[in-house]
Amino acid sequence: MDRLPGFRDFYPEPLPDAGLWSADARQHIFTKWRDTARLYGFREYDGPPLEPLELFTLKSGDEIVGQLYNFTDKGGRPLALRPEMTPTLARMVAAHERSYKKPVKWFAIPQLFRYERQQKGRLREHFQFNADIIGESDSSADAELIALLVDTLLNLGLTAEDFVIRLSSRNAWHEFFLRHNGALDAEYEFFQAIDKIERQSEEENEAKLARLGFSLSQVQDFITGGVPTSELAAILKNLQARGLDRFVRVDYQVVRGLAYYTGPVFEAFDRKGEFRAIAGGGRYDNLIRLISGGKVNLPALGFGMGDVVLLELLKTRGALKGFSGAIDTFVLVEAEDLRGPSLGLVQDLRRNGLAVDYSLTPAKPEKQFKRALEFNATYAVRLVRSGSDQTLLQLKNLRTRTETTVTTAQAIEQMKQGA
């Protein structure tokens, strides 16, 4: 029996098949996400992967249902597996906003699901780092969020040569749209057309824009001639004070596909343009009011960074070494009458914070030693004499090949230094 198409199994490395995703690489990425968020004072939250279907249709309209894993439960409730985190965040903040001082800085690492027509290599789930700031309308919050995005990518081992943040503004596009007499009820359609320009042919773009009363050259002139709005200028100035402006450039080509953005928007891309966006986000000042049915009104902004494009990029840039899952120590049990005390030693070492393995059943010394090497152990240790005050160990450093005879306490001390 195989897993569902579009879903991933995560095996321990080294992997049996290069096409598989590894649990070790995933955990490495999660840890960098979590650690960087904490350096920025962001706090973790999470919601359920299943939500009422309405939570998503309220925000994105009924057309989103075709892209969801949705169903009716045995109690007749319409549900969906979450396709994004922002509606859940808005719901949670709206429910308890008075309990948290503003601005709130929160992050989450949800798994997200999207039902799409099966395409080769196209996934139906991914993990996403979500970071949001709620309750601050000043552009200093946008800068803080973009700084977190930059530092997250740097902490993952990428450099200014690898990625760039393209910064844009829904407000600038909104003014452009009004200046050229766009019909307000077609504005979202217009944004979606801009969002797709880079991925579609000139003819398709021309036709789509003409229907909305625009020409492609008009739009392209705005993109290439785009002057930063005062808001974007303030963000850039803030980032410059942090020494991070070289990671960001204004690029009105970016507009973001989602309906609910209201102000600055941005996307992170690899500089070589080989991949889809690494991350994207922006302001959504009206969403919490919408989700809360008008009860709570807070400005907000956030970004999401998926694990799929990121992992590909890290691999091609050599920023991801293999994960051996190395243990610290392998305990050799060479005389079966010493198995009891050896088990006591195993526990003792683990209690002291050392990752330890051993052969569960009797095995030839060579076989045990081979297994120690397979496990990439730093040390191999065996009891040579056991007694209440006379326990002696033979300790071998498998990196330096040095061997010493020591007491348990000495062994622990040495191994903790080497671990």
Place this chain on the structure above:
Amino acid sequence: MDRLPGFRDFYPEPLPDAGLWSADARQHIFTKWRDTARLYGFREYDGPPLEPLELFTLKSGDEIVGQLYNFTDKGGRPLALRPEMTPTLARMVAAHERSYKKPVKWFAIPQLFRYERQQKGRLREHFQFNADIIGESDSSADAELIALLVDTLLNLGLTAEDFVIRLSSRNAWHEFFLRHNGALDAEYEFFQAIDKIERQSEEENEAKLARLGFSLSQVQDFITGGVPTSELAAILKNLQARGLDRFVRVDYQVVRGLAYYTGPVFEAFDRKGEFRAIAGGGRYDNLIRLISGGKVNLPALGFGMGDVVLLELLKTRGALKGFSGAIDTFVLVEAEDLRGPSLGLVQDLRRNGLAVDYSLTPAKPEKQFKRALEFNATYAVRLVRSGSDQTLLQLKNLRTRTETTVTTAQAIEQMKQGA
């Protein structure tokens, strides 16, 4: 709009409402699970939360469907949200078993889902620590697994006064069942009756057992008079060598409700008997062969520990302190002409591994200082002079209330020591 009944939101602590689950406590538990598993040389894996429905019916029969979140996707595939991890593990191991040396020691921390009739306080999802050893039939593997279970609970701050592992054997019960001429096709029903004895009335137990050809007193005699099988004796001897036997007692009352167990089984309980089982597991030597359609035949064993009972127990035993999400340093920006250099300082501190927050927008010094205290910052720092070689900071230790004027390098050194 509210979340679905039976599902949890995880907020950052301090919590707005004592009934809410905290993301901080969850992360604390996950970290202890992961760290202890690694000390034991277990490697992490994961599979998709959605699996083909057949993966679960194959093992547990069609009656399980009533307890699942199952549905048919837009491509007509019958799916279910995983109610347990073992079938996924068996599927993954069967698919790539040749790539991993045996015994395999793997762990996972999946979220699991079960559709049950709505009851007050009853959850429809939980997280579970799953640890399994695959490819070793010797009872030394059972002992290693139970040792991991004990150390996990100890590392969470529980003691021998708080919990006990009740160890039993499907083999012992199987022999008892045959000795008393039980009908083989009723054996699973018999195990389920034993499993429920403690939770049902004497009359119910008597009636249920009579239908299967047993009397309650017969069964109770076996439970109270139970002599450890040689297999259980070997497990106990192994645990004794590790100094862990005081956490374990043979108790034939335990039999486990699931169909697929084949040998030793065990459950962890709080000593006071206030809660349901904290964890449970055992051998399932036939499951991988079943899931792989006969292609792979490996003995296996494992346990699962949920987060719900565990968290309740940790709370009542005082083994879980609150989580303040404290930051290391709050940077005060008191003169707006120093905002630029202060932002540079913020980045500099974060780059040095310190968790830093600050007021995004201009605010009165008292208000900023109050926020530093709210964030539980260890240090407050402000720029008093900025320049290429003359940068000076005023650094206040908010715990000791001492204040010093230092360079950036000195400040970083002091704060890293205190962090």
